[in-house]
Amino acid sequence: MEHTGLGGKSIILRLEMNTKEIKFGQVASAIFEAGGDMVAIDVIQSSGDITVRDITITVTDSAHISTVTETVQSLKGVRLVNISDRTFLMHLGGKIETQPKVPIQNRDDLSRVYTPDVARVCAAIQEDPKKAYTLTIKRNTVAVISDGSAVLGLGNIGPYAAMPVMEGKSMLFKQLAGVDSFPICLDTQDTEEIIATIKAIAPAFGGINLEDIASPRCFEIEQRLRDELDVPVFHDDQHGTAVVLYAALINALKVVGKSIDQVKVVVCGIGAAGVACSKILLSAGVGEIIGVDRAGALTRDETYEHPMWQWYAEHTNPNRVQGPLSEVIRGADVFIGLSAGGLLQREDVLSMAEQPIVFAMANPTPEIQPEAVEDIAGVIATGRSDYPNQINNVLCFPGIFRAALDCRATVINEEMKLAAAEAIASAVPADELNASYIIPSVFNQNVVKAIRERVVKAAVVTGVARRVPRE
Ligand SMILES: NC(=O)c1ccc[n+]([C@@H]2O[C@H](COP(=O)([O-])OP(=O)(O)OC[C@H]3O[C@@H](n4cnc5c(N)ncnc54)[C@H](O)[C@@H]3O)[C@@H](O)[C@H]2O)c1
Ligand SMILES: O=C(O)C[C@H](O)C(=O)O
Ligand SMILES: [Mg+2]
Structure with missing residues (x-):
């Protein structure tokens, strides 16, 4: 068809x-x-x-x-x-399959790949566990793990319904960066059970990509796994999104001629992605960030049960602005939507500062359709592939894991994330940069290469690389 x-x-x-x-x-x-x-x-x-x-x-x-x-x-x-x-x-029938690297054509092959000869390989790994990296799939394989609780903007749709997204991520890992991966959807949404399960299956993998796990549980799950596992654990919706968002903002600000330390940014949806994006912007030097969730702006004049929101309120919104999105957004230079479809109105964008930057990143339906504001916005981006300027974590996770696997990083740290963002931003040549081209295409072959190079360097410099890859 x-x-x-x-x-x-x-x-x-x-x-x-x-x-x-x-x-x-x-x-x-x-x-x-x-x-x-x-x-x-x-x-x-x-x-x-x-x-x-x-x-x-x-x-x-x-x-x-x-x-x-x-x-x-x-x-x-x-x-x-x-x-x-x-x-x-x-x-139909799912989107990926397992493919043996060598054919088993006779008894001799059989006894090598399987019993009895395989036992010698097992013994070698038992003697030196590091050999798992050279003699098993570990060195090139990532687990893509979700509990189905915050899938795209669809919400808590459960592990069966989450599988098509995780299979899609696996395809992208392989096609864009040659990384093998397994989509794994867990039939539990209990923090301790999720942590225990991931720890128990970790030996096969060189990295863990957590996906579409709702906040606030995603924060604890990621932190505990980072502390307790010796392979990189990366919550894609937090850090992958933050990296790509920062890359897009670097370039969008160049287009509208504003500088990062002078802009007022409103982030709508203070969940996994909203928190991580705000944190990367704080470290990039944005002075005024206001977070808005269902109950309006987060402010230090309130107390929040959710510890991450408490932290957020204490580190953002310096002018203690209160109120709903439609009020808070007045005069803002940048809108970052990581909430749900259709929350932003044209009138809201009209009330923003000159040349407003609108990043409506909720999937699959953005906070506002680009058509509704294309005549009044300085730069518009969404998370979708069918509009220009796709800000989507797919630009980050294949390359950052390619780098982490190749240098056997123990973690993916802040320096590696910033290096990835700069690599993505620099993949748009200065003479081609314009309002409809602030972020490279997912199919731009230079992106993974550029991320790998800079991220490996950052891992080596910060001492988290266990090997330096040859090329
Ligand atoms: N473009 C991308 O690369 C990308 C990456 C990650 C997430 N996302 C999108 O961002 C959204 C959030 O993802 P997440 O993983 O952070 O989910 P999450 O469940 O952790 O957070 C969503 C947050 O949005 C808030 N929210 C929901 N409805 C709201 C409303 N009406 N007003 C204000 N706040 C509201 C929720 O209370 C919650 O805090 C989803 O639509 C997801 O598809 C896009
Ligand atoms: O899966 C995507 O397209 C991006 C992101 O991971 C999301 O949850 O929306
Ligand atoms: Mg996701």
Whole structure:
């Protein structure tokens, strides 16, 4: 199936029709009247009065899919058996598989890769555990682990529903940086159980990428695992996002001609990503950061049960501003959305300072659609791949883990994160930088290379590298 233009897509409806009750021509007219363009018909089964057909239809967008399917479902004598589109078809049977590196073609091969000869390799690792890095998948393999509690902006959708995202992250690790990984979704949301489980499975991995674990539990889980494991543990939604956000801000400020120490920044959504982004901006020298969550601006005049919010309130909002987003945002130079779709209004952006920078990063629906403010914003970015300026942690996690694995880093520290942000920002050449090109494309082959080089250096300089890679 092909995409047929901007926003256009094809869907396949499998329809079971009772020919005594309805003729195919009536179904075709109904689809046509609902605006669907029928491009192919395949007969799947035809027996007696029952006929099953796959109808390929071009639709304009997701809302149009509902219009067409509702029309079809309302027809007497028609049963909608299944609906698939290109996205669902790409997910059939999952998106990744295990691939042996050497074929087992005879008994000799069998006895080498498996028993009895494999025992000599096991004994070598038992004698010197460091050999796990040379003789197992550990040196190139990361675990992508979620508890399904804060998946994209979809919230607590559980471990089964989280798998497609984690499989997607695994594909990206491999395709962009050659890193092997396993998507692992845990059927527990208990902090201690999550920590114990990850510690127990850690021997196979050279790094742990935590993904889509809700705050505040994500903070403790990450900290404890960092303290208790000797491989890097990186909560992607916190640090991956912060790295890419900082890279994007460095370049966006150049476009609007403002300097980082003079801007007022409003961060909406003080969860995993919002906290980490605010922290990186504080260390980059932003003077005024105001965090807003459901109950309005976080201020030191309040006390918060959530220790991270207490910390946040004490380290941000120097003017103790109070109130909802629509008030706090007045006069701000930068809006950073890490909350949920549709929270920012055009009037809010109109009330910001001149040349406002709007980073609406909630996935999959941004805090404001770029079309709504493109005429009034200085720079706009989202987390999505279908608009210019995609600020998404995919620009960071493949490269930063490539570097961490190659130098066998014990941790991914602040210096390595800042090095990654600078590498990403510098991948946009100065003479090409403009409001629609502040951040390199995910497919820019220089990004992973640039991150690897700078991050390995930072790891070596800060003494957390256990080896210096040759190239
Ligand atoms: N573009 C990216 O690379 C990227 C990376 C990470 C997260 N995200 C997006 O950011 C969002 C948050 O992710 P997270 O991992 O930090 O989740 P999280 O659950 O840890 O935090 C979300 C925060 O947003 C707040 N929030 C929700 N609705 C709100 C509202 N109406 N007003 C104010 N605050 C509200 C919640 O209270 C919570 O504190 C998600 O949409 C996610 O997809 C994007
Ligand atoms: O998965 C993404 O696209 C980015 C990020 O990790 C998110 O949770 O939204
Ligand atoms: Mg995520």
